[in-house]
Every structure is written in C-alpha cells, then in structure tokens.
Amino acid sequence: xxxxxxxxxxxxxxxxxxxxxxxxxxxxxxxxxxxxxxxxxxxxxxxxxxxxxxxxxxxxxxxxxxxxxxxxxxxxxxxxxxxxxxxxxxxxxxxxxxxxxxxxxxxxxxxxxxxxxxxxxxxxxxxxxxxxxxxxxxxxxxxxxxxxxxxxxxxxxxxxxxxxxxxxxxxxxxxxxxxxxxxxxxxxxxxxxxxxxxxxxxxxxxxxxxxxxxxxxxxxxxxxxxxxxxxxxxxxxxxxxxxxxxxxxxxxxxxxxxxxxxxxxxxxxxxxxxxxxxxxxxxxxxxxxxxxxxxxxxxxxxxxxxxxxxxxxxxxxxxxxxxxxxxxxxxxxxxxxxxxxxxxxxxxxxxxxxxxxxxxxxxxxxxxxxxxxxxxxxxxxxxxxxxxxxxxxxxxxxxxxxxxxxxxxxxxxxxxxxxxxxxxxxxxxxxxxxxxxxxxxxxxxxxxxxxxxxxxxxxxxxxxxxxxxxxxx
Ligand code: GLN
Numbered sequence: 001x002x003x004x005x006x007x008x009x010x011x012x013x014x015x016x017x018x019x020x021x022x023x024x025x026x027x028x029x030x031x032x033x034x035x036x037x038x039x040x041x042x043x044x045x046x047x048x049x050x051x052x053x054x055x056x057x058x059x060x061x062x063x064x065x066x067x068x069x070x071x072x073x074x075x076x077x078x079x080x081x082x083x084x085x086x087x088x089x090x091x092x093x094x095x096x097x098x099x100x101x102x103x104x105x106x107x108x109x110x111x112x113x114x115x116x117x118x119x120x121x122x123x124x125x126x127x128x129x130x131x132x133x134x135x136x137x138x139x140x141x142x143x144x145x146x147x148x149x150x151x152x153x154x155x156x157x158x159x160x161x162x163x164x165x166x167x168x169x170x171x172x173x174x175x176x177x178x179x180x181x182x183x184x185x186x187x188x189x190x191x192x193x194x195x196x197x198x199x200x201x202x203x204x205x206x207x208x209x210x211x212x213x214x215x216x217x218x219x220x221x222x223x224x225x226x227x228x229x230x231x232x233x234x235x236x237x238x239x240x241x242x243x244x245x246x247x248x249x250x251x252x253x254x255x256x257x258x259x260x261x262x263x264x265x266x267x268x269x270x271x272x273x274x275x276x277x278x279x280x281x282x283x284x285x286x287x288x289x290x291x292x293x294x295x296x297x298x299x300x301x302x303x304x305x306x307x308x309x310x311x312x313x314x315x316x317x318x319x320x321x322x323x324x325x326x327x328x329x330x331x332x333x334x335x336x337x338x339x340x341x342x343x344x345x346x347x348x349x350x351x352x353x354x355x356x357x358x359x360x361x362x363x364x365x366x367x368x369x370x371x372x373x374x375x376x377x378x379x380x381x382x383x384x385x386x387x388x389x390x391x392x393x394x395x396x397x398x399x400x401x402x403x404x405x406x407x408x409x410x411x412x413x414x415x416x417x418x419x420x421x422x423x424x425x426x427x428x429x430x431x432x433x434x435x436x437x438x439x440x441x442x443x444x445x446x447x448x449x450x451x452x453x454x455x456x457x458x459x460x461x462x463x464x465x466x467x468x469x470x471x472x473x
Pocket of ligand 1: 167170171
C-alpha cells in the first residue's frame with residue numbers, strides 16, 4: 001500500500017481524491033467482511049468528511065493528516081458513536097465525548113472510517129474473546145491475527161484503511177502487528193493522553209498507531225502525543241519531530257536478553273533469524289551484546305497480578321445502571337448488578353475480574369499485589385539500567401508466529417505466555433516498536449521489537465526506519 005506521503009502526492013497531483021480513496025477502502029472492507037475486522041463502518045459519514053477534506057486540500061489548507069483514513073479500536077471514544085470494547089455489557093452505548101487522540105487526528109484532517117473488533121475489554125492475545133466473534137488473519141484465515149487490537153491490524157493488513165489507532169497494555173499493538181506483518185508502536189507511558197480510552201490497566205495502557213510503514217507511524221505519533229489537561233499522567237515533555245527520520249551516523253549499541261533469546265518457548269527459526277539480524281547489525285558497525293535480565297520468568301506473573309487488579313477496579317463501573325447492557329430480570333439492586341455483570345461479561349473478562357479481586361483482598365494483598373509491585377520496580381530499574389549503557393533492547397516481538405484458532409483457548413497460561421516479550425515495556429513504561437522482520441517457513445510474518453529509552457521516540461523511529469530497510473521481508 002502507498003504510504004501517506006505518496007498518497008498525499010497523488011491527491012495533490014489529481015491522480016486520486018480522498019473521496020475515491022475512502023470508496024476503495026469501504027469496498028475492500030465490505031468484500032472482506034469475513035475477516036470480521038470492523039464492527040461498524042461509518043461509510044456515509046466518512047465519505048462526507050472526505051469530500052470536505054478534498055476541498056480543503058484544493059484550497060491549500062489540509063492539516064498534517066489531511067485525507068489519512070484511520071480506523072479506531074472499539075475502546076477509543078468518539079462522540080456520538082458507539083463504543084463497546086467488543087463486549088455485550090456495553091451494547092448500545094454511545095460515547096458522550098471524544099478521546100483526546102480522536103480530537104487531535106480530526107483537527108489534522110484525518111477521516112475516521114469505522115471501529116474495529118478487538119478482544120473483549122482488550123484482554124487477550126488472539127482476538128478470540130470478542131463478543132462479535134474472532135477476527136481472521138488475512139494472510140492465513142485459519143490463524144489468529146493476534147490481539148487484542150486484531151481488528152485494527154487486519155484492517156491495515158488487508159488494505160481497508162491507511163492506519164489504525166489501537167491500545168497496548170501488554171502487547172496488544174505490537175503482537176498483532178508482528179502476526180500480520182505490520183508496524184505497531186507502544187509509546188512511553190504518558191506520551192499519549194488516555195482521555196477517552198476505556199481503561200483496562202490504567203498504569204499500563206497506552207494508545208498507539210498500527211501502520212504499514214514507519215513514517216506513517218511516526219507521523220501519527222507526532223499528532224497524538226503531548227500533554228493534556230484531561231489526563232494527569234500525560235507528560236508535558238516536548239513532542240519532537242518524529243517524522244524527521246535521520247540515519248544514525250554513529251555506531252549504536254544493542255542489548256539482547258540472554259533469557260529471551262535462549263527461552264525454550266521461542267520458535268527455533270525465530271531464534272536463528274534474530275541472531276542473523278544481530279549479525280547484520282554488527283556487520284554495519286553496531287554493537288550487539290547479550291545482557292543479563294534475571295526477571296524474564298516474572299514478567300508475565302507480575303503483569304497479570306497488577307493488570308487484573310487494576311481491571312477489577314476499572315470494570316466495577318459496568319453494573320447495568322450507567323452504561324449499556326441491563327438484565328431483563330426484575331429484582332433488587334444487588335441482583336440487578338450481579339445479573340447484568342454475569343450476563344454482560346464474557347468468560348475471560350470474568351476470570352480476570354475474579355483474579356484481580358482476589359489479589360486485592362486483605363488476606364492476599366501483600367502476598368500478591370504488594371509483591372508484584374515490588375517485582376515491577378525491579379523490572380523497571382533493571383530495564384532502565386540496561387538502557388543507560390545501550391541505545392536499544394532488541395528481541396523478537398513474540399515467541400512464535402500467529403497460531404491457529406483454538407490452539408491456546410483452553411489453556412489461559414499458554415495464551416498469557418504469548419505476551420512474554422512485550423509486557424516488559426508496559427511494566428517499565430518504555431517505548432517499544434514491532435517491525436516486520438521477514439517470513440517464517442510456515443508462510444507467516446514475524447516481528448522484531450526494539451525498546452528505547454523513556455521518551456526516546458524520535459531515536460526509536462529513526463533507527464526503525466533504518467532497520468526496516470535491512471530486514472524488510
Ligand atoms: N495479551 C495481553 C492481555 O491479555 C495484552 C493485552 C493488551 O495489551 N491490551 O492482557
């Protein structure tokens with residue numbers, strides 16, 4: 001697919017229009033409905049908006065994203081539009097306000113084409129827990145697209161939009177990007193406002209782009225990043241010029257974690273391919289060294305204790321009164337809450353609410369919650385320390401390529417382990433990107449992940465552009 005720069009050129013030269021582009025995307029989305037990427041297409045509205053943008057461009061106005069066609073994950077609020085987090089419990093609910101990211105992309109001329117399927121409440125790594133059914137990987141329909149932003153990623157993969165905005169609490173942008181051969185970016189915690197994102201684990205959640213190339217990803221980040229009076233965790237650090245992708249003129253230092261590359265769960269071919277990339281980097285004069293990271297086995301447990309605890313609190317607001325779904329059964333207030341929640345939430349969400357409630361009970365708080373907080377601190381410190389001596393941490397994004405439907409649904413722990421290489425960045429707050437790294441002999445794409453220094457987005461994008469040229473499939 002043409003990147004935004006080329007497309008903008010085509011619009012300016014009259015080769016295409018934004019309206020025609022939206023029509024094409026809509027047609028592709030309808031033709032490939034079986035992939036189940038979109039829950040809802042805002043066809044008429046996006047065509048009207050496209051016509052306005054065409055006029056603006058003709059008048060030489062158009063913003064930074066003029067005519068870029070973007071899909072939203074079904075957990076990002078857009079005023080007057082439904083948002084359900086792919087859950088029955090939010091059936092019929094409409095956003096009363098727009099998220100900050102939506103306001104920012106609209107102000108720069110983006111066209112929002114629809115909302116995309118995801119794992120229910122962004123809890124999952126395969127997009128199999130959605131109340132709207134699974135999303136299919138466009139490369140191989142028997143395989144998962146990854147999750148939880150599976151719909152967004154397939155919408156980009158299958159050419160139904162230029163880009164999408166997803167959310168990443170433990171890998172939900174980078175993991176599907178790796179499974180579908182796209183670029184996925186998890187910003188530094190606090191880089192992007194969470195205002196209007198339906199919360200899962202508030203101290204982990206970040207909104208970020210899924211795109212077909214690095215430039216578009218950097219461009220979207222330039223627009224959505226920055227301080228926001230509506231989110232106290234949004235940083236006031238200056239937003240740099242991320243699209244100024246500069247080739248590094250000095251050798252860089254890469255760390256890879258011994259425990260990650262020698263992990264027994266890592267696919268043999270991905271291990272060999274990763275080492276081959278390290279050799280290519282060395283041949284270019286960079287340093288690639290192994291570092292000790294003794295916490296790999298603690299990443300997933302700490303992540304699941306803390307995020308389920310936060311989720312159990314965040315999801316307590318869905319009780320059948322304020323939002324969306326309410327049970328039909330008559331009864332007192334207590335039973336209305338219980339029935340609505342029992343009927344409205346799916347199995348995985350219930351499992352996590354119970355887990356989170358358990359780790360927060362006074363009897364077990366110290367044994368689980370406090371301990372996991374301490375582990376999080378150790379992980380943060382250790383990651384920070386590695387990044388004091390190295391520019392980037394480099395790993396495969398996932399331990400395997402996209403797996404088959406049903407392969408992990410009976411074993412939640414096997415599913416949770418799909419996140420083993422991505423959760424570190426969420427626990428520590430560092431930015432991380434997944435870049436398409438090649439194709440496995442099973443025909444599926446895989447991704448290489450780079451983690452950078454806190455608020456080191458600019459350098460991360462610049463080097464990602466270089467790396468993507470080296471590894472491009
Ligand atoms: N797979 C992880 C989970 O299930 C990540 C989800 C996410 O990043 N939203 O929690």
